[in-house]
Amino acid sequence: DTGVSQNPRHKITKRGQNVTFRCDPISEHNRLYWYRQTLGQGPEFLTYFQNEAQLEKSRLLSDRFSAERPKGSFSTLEIQRTEQGDSAMYLCASSLRTSGAHEQFFGPGTRLTVL
Amino acid sequence: DQQVKQNSPSLSVQEGRISILNCDYTNSMFDYFLWYKKYPAEGPTFLISISSIKDKNEDGRFTVFLNKSAKHLSLHIVPSQPGDSAVYFCAASIVGNTPLVFGKGTRLSVIA
Numbered sequence: 001d002t003g004v005s006q007n008p009r010h011k012i013t014k015r016g017q018n019v020t021f022r023c024d025p026i027s028e029h030n031r032l033y034w035y036r037q038t039l040g041q042g043p044e045f046l047t048y049f050q051n052e053a054q055l056e057k058s059r060l061l062s063d064r065f066s067a068e069r070p071k072g073s074f075s076t077l078e079i080q081r082t083e084q085g086d087s088a089m090y091l092c093a094s095s096l097r098t099s100g101a102h103e104q105f106f107g108p109g110t111r112l113t114v115l
Numbered sequence: 116d117q118q119v120k121q122n123s124p125s126l127s128v129q130e131g132r133i134s135i136l137n138c139d140y141t142n143s144m145f146d147y148f149l150w151y152k153k154y155p156a157e158g159p160t161f162l163i164s165i166s167s168i169k170d171k172n173e174d175g176r177f178t179v180f181l182n183k184s185a186k187h188l189s190l191h192i193v194p195s196q197p198g199d200s201a202v203y204f205c206a207a208s209i210v211g212n213t214p215l216v217f218g219k220g221t222r223l224s225v226i227a
Contacts, residue, residue: 004158006158033214033215035215041219042119042218042220043204043217044217045214056213091158093158102149103161103164104161105161106159106160106161108156108157108158
């Protein structure tokens, strides 16, 4: 399978706990994006990387959120001291930055439930 | 303030007929537009896109039309099939390949 993969697919945690999600992009893609989707909404941008550099962070990304892409391949998104409002689907996407390629390809997502 | 708006939460169409999904945007800086399809418990799947220098792009049963003066785009699916039943998201970007801004989606139901 050469698509974007995300692990775990589901995570249930108690309020106050830390969680970490992993995303493996399509292998030749140099850009990696994190989005969050809640019920009835479209995906909302959180942050993105080009290779290992984090280029932009949304105002949605509070201090409790941190993302890394240490070797320019896979990425992790950590949420510290989770709150019930963090319950959402966390989506990862990747793309290849060329003059003609604009499409982002999404993984299946990680559904987080904070109790 | 929502920059990409899909004002119809749902749409029902008979199999074989045309489905028309609409999207409006407010930011005139957007220069690339995309449509994604999403099934439950899966990530969005890319369908079709259009650059702001074009007014139409076609791929099989899917055609996207862009009206820049009206800041409006639409996705036409002809003929509609039951497997097209899903949530469709309109998305836009500035200077291509930067973060996408999504609408809230339209749930399409194709009835056999």
